[in-house]
Amino acid sequence: MISILGTDSETGTSVFQAKGLALSRVDLNLSSGNRTDVRNLSNGIPSGQWTNNGAKPTPYAQHNTWPDAAWFFPALASLSQTTNPNFIFRSIGQEQHGA
DSSP states (O other): EEEEEETHHHEEEEEEEEETEEEEEEEEEEEEEEEEEEEEEEEEEEEEEETTTTTTOEEGGGGGGGOOTTTOOOHHHHHTTOTTTOOOOOOOOOOOOOO
16 A cells, blocks of 8 residues: 655555445554544434544544545445445446447
């Protein structure tokens, strides 16, 4: 995993976990320390927080919780909708591009 923020470039390991549309956790173990991001639902409203090196958690701004919690793997977002009766999956068959 490589993290670049401004002129800071760090390397390390990462673990990405997701459950449904609203729950996720990202754990980064970088050269400067650890960061954990957690997304969840609070009274049915998306929320989230992050923490560095086990310090006091910092809440996300509300607009940063609007995308699916599994933003890091978009296929999970569509798979989590299979139980939603208002979501329709349709196979369009094989496609040919650039011909």
